Amino acid sequence: MIEAQLDGDPPAIHPRGRKYQQQSEIVLEYHKEGGANVLYRIQPSAQGTIDPAHRTWINQLLRLRKDNISSISVDSYHRTIKKNFESDDIVRSELVICHPSIIDALNLELKQLEDDGIRPTKRLNQFISVKDLHGMLMPNMLAPAEGVYTIEMKPKWLLQSPTAPPNARRCRTCAKAARDNCKAPQRQWGGRVHLYCPLALVSDDEELVTPVIRTLFKTAHVSFENNALCSQDRIINLLTSYFTGSGDGLRLLKQLQDLQAKFDPDGAMGIAPDLEKLAFAMTLRDCSMFLRFSGDCDRPVEARLADLDPKPTEGKLSYWRKLEEQLTDEGWYTGTEKFQEIQKQDEVCLLWTRNGT
Numbered sequence: 001m002i003e004a005q006l007d008g009d010p011p012a013i014h015p016r017g018r019k020y021q022q023q024s025e026i027v028l029e030y031h032k033e034g035g036a037n038v039l040y041r042i043q044p045s046a047q048g049t050i051d052p053a054h055r056t057w058i059n060q061l062l063r064l065r066k067d068n069i070s071s072i073s074v075d076s077y078h079r080t081i082k083k084n085f086e087s088d089d090i091v092r093s094e095l096v097i098c099h100p101s102i103i104d105a106l107n108l109e110l111k112q113l114e115d116d117g118i119r120p121t122k123r124l125n126q127f128i129s130v131k132d133l134h135g136m137l138m139p140n141m142l143a144p145a146e147g148v149y150t151i152e153m154k155p156k157w158l159l160q161s162p163t164a165p166p167n168a169r170r171c172r173t174c175a176k177a178a179r180d181n182c183k184a185p186q187r188q189w190g191g192r193v194h195l196y197c198p199l200a201l202v203s204d205d206e207e208l209v210t211p212v213i214r215t216l217f218k219t220a221h222v223s224f225e226n227n228a229l230c231s232q233d234r235i236i237n238l239l240t241s242y243f244t245g246s247g248d249g250l251r252l253l254k255q256l257q258d259l260q261a262k263f264d265p266d267g268a269m270g271i272a273p274d275l276e277k278l279a280f281a282m283t284l285r286d287c288s289m290f291l292r293f294s295g296d297c298d299r300p301v302e303a304r305l306a307d308l309d310p311k312p313t314e315g316k317l318s319y320w321r322k323l324e325e326q327l328t329d330e331g332w333y334t335g336t337e338k339f340q341e342i343q344k345q346d347e348v349c350l351l352w353t354r355n356g357t
């Protein structure tokens with residue numbers, strides 16, 4: 001935990017005492033990290049008092065960029081996202097600036113967490129960028145709230161890969177999931193990756209969308225057993241309507257689908273793809289969607305996108321190309337892969353029966 005001080009305009013996080021000569025208002029608590037970011041929970045400090053103007057920062061998440069990423073700045077991506085999405089469609093975020101000594105202190109703490117075996121092993125030796133002092137402040141969407149349920153999901157590739165074979169029986173997401181699950185057969189129900197087909201989710205067909213919603217409920221472990229106000233079936237119907245017809249959820253998925261096509265029309269196998277655009281398309285294929293709904297079924301369902309900030313691009317083009325080759329050459333797209341007899345062949349994809357022989 002790192003003690004810090006907040007400042008209002010422009011939003012900034014300062015080290016304790018340096019500027020204000022007073023006790024810290026907040027602590028930054030390590031929450032989790034991915035390939036490109038470290039997330040901190042902002043908590044009130046035990047001794048300090050919080051300026052009323054800063055109370056809204058408490059319990060929010062602060063997302064800071066790692067230094068292993070491309071030169072595309074948080075600020076530039078922030079503007080790209082704002083240009084492509086309505087503010088009501090994305091998880092509200094605020095750009096803040098951190099004092100360099102806060103970043104130094106957090107990096108020292110990361111080293112300590114690494115020595116203590118707390119950081120994930122695949123993230124070792126990764127630190128927060130000291131060049132880009134911008135951070136993003138955002139609400140913790142999964143924080144418990146009475147009467148409100150939240151499911152986090154990844155819409156993934158809402159279109160087939162532009163370079164998939166024409167006779168594919170799996171979309172890009174299902175082909176990769178089939179490969180991942182086959183390579184790690186110890187993964188059982190709940191541990192398997194991606195149990196629904198994104199093309200079914202965006203199909204605008206109730207019969208295909210409802211099973212996806214049921215799978216989301218199972219994997220998110222959302223239960224309405226003790227909910228007297230609204231049955232689970234009614235909520236599943238509500239969510240199915242949200243992702244079909246004129247539902248707002250389908251509108252948002254279609255927008256995401258259009259942007260995935262716009263930023264990557266040709267795939268990673270092209271001679272000289274625009275790496276910045278391709279990276280943004282990959283971000284759009286790996287972003288999260290938070291679905292919020294109330295237990296009484298009376299309030300409208302809400303969906304917001306998150307994790308839209310830049311993915312690392314270094315070494316990624318060769319990774320994306322190699323993966324596309326493996327999915328094609330090993331038969332994961334066409335369903336002609338070699339799999340152990342003990343395993344059932346993965347037939348989750350919408351294309352499986354449509355393009356079946």
Ligand SMILES: [Zn+2]
Nearest residue numbers: 171174197349
């Ligand atoms: Zn699929």
